[in-house]
Amino acid sequence: MAVIKGGRPFYGNALGVLVLNTIYPAIPGNVANATSYNFPVRFKVMDIPTDWWCDKQGPDEERYQIYLKAAKELEAEGVRAITSGCGFFAIYQKKASAELNVPLFASPLLMVPMVSRMIGSNKKVGIITAGGKHLTEGSFLHDVGIDDSIPIAVKGMENSTEFQKVIIEQSKPVDTKKFESEVVGVAKTLMEENPDIGAFVFECSDLPPCAKAVSDATGLAVFDFISLAHLVYRATFPKAYQGFM
Numbered sequence: 001m002a003v004i005k006g007g008r009p010f011y012g013n014a015l016g017v018l019v020l021n022t023i024y025p026a027i028p029g030n031v032a033n034a035t036s037y038n039f040p041v042r043f044k045v046m047d048i049p050t051d052w053w054c055d056k057q058g059p060d061e062e063r064y065q066i067y068l069k070a071a072k073e074l075e076a077e078g079v080r081a082i083t084s085g086c087g088f089f090a091i092y093q094k095k096a097s098a099e100l101n102v103p104l105f106a107s108p109l110l111m112v113p114m115v116s117r118m119i120g121s122n123k124k125v126g127i128i129t130a131g132g133k134h135l136t137e138g139s140f141l142h143d144v145g146i147d148d149s150i151p152i153a154v155k156g157m158e159n160s161t162e163f164q165k166v167i168i169e170q171s172k173p174v175d176t177k178k179f180e181s182e183v184v185g186v187a188k189t190l191m192e193e194n195p196d197i198g199a200f201v202f203e204c205s206d207l208p209p210c211a212k213a214v215s216d217a218t219g220l221a222v223f224d225f226i227s228l229a230h231l232v233y234r235a236t237f238p239k240a241y242q243g244f245m
Contacts, residue, residue, distance in 0.1 A: 008078055013042035014233055016074030019085035021045050024166045025174050029209030031085050031225045039233050042079055044070045068096050075102050080236040087203035094143040105232055108201055109144045111223045115199050116150045123198030124151040126190050130204040132156025153194040155186050167206050183210035184217045
């Protein structure tokens, strides 16, 4: 029998998830819903305003220290990798990953350079985000490797009433059909404005429940927080293959 080293009061949480202190329903597919994953996760709520990315662009040292402290707590609790409940934490990716000993994927925006190379430089990566202007005017792209060499098209959910009511205004009830319809509508509009889009990446942690509907409506692949989480899980817990020749 193998010798197993202990040292903690609990075990088996594959992924740590840093979430904001929100009150609206995190439906299945949302980063903050444990049933979105095919493996155990451990959540940690951060004391950071839910609209932190709206009122201040760029790294903020006080909020960064809250983020880093929570990430280090998850690491000490035994998780194998860490993610975030908001894609705009991309601004902390480079700085925080250097201070942790487990992989950090702070945002699905990390996938944009990879997706761009998958679909070819003659096509754009369509990014659907909670706040479109922040990905064109702010500093949220640089730390995840997105530069002018990567063709992207960005559209936010700012003008979507159900999204604004639930995510920004923190309304407790959510009309899931209307919410999904709004996301599909934004995706279609972005494609009409940019016919050369070859795939989508969802920045926002609230959008993965709509990935199938968007893919069905557009015929394109959709990459998001949850698909990235499962990729990282397979990397940190590789499968032992069995078979025959």
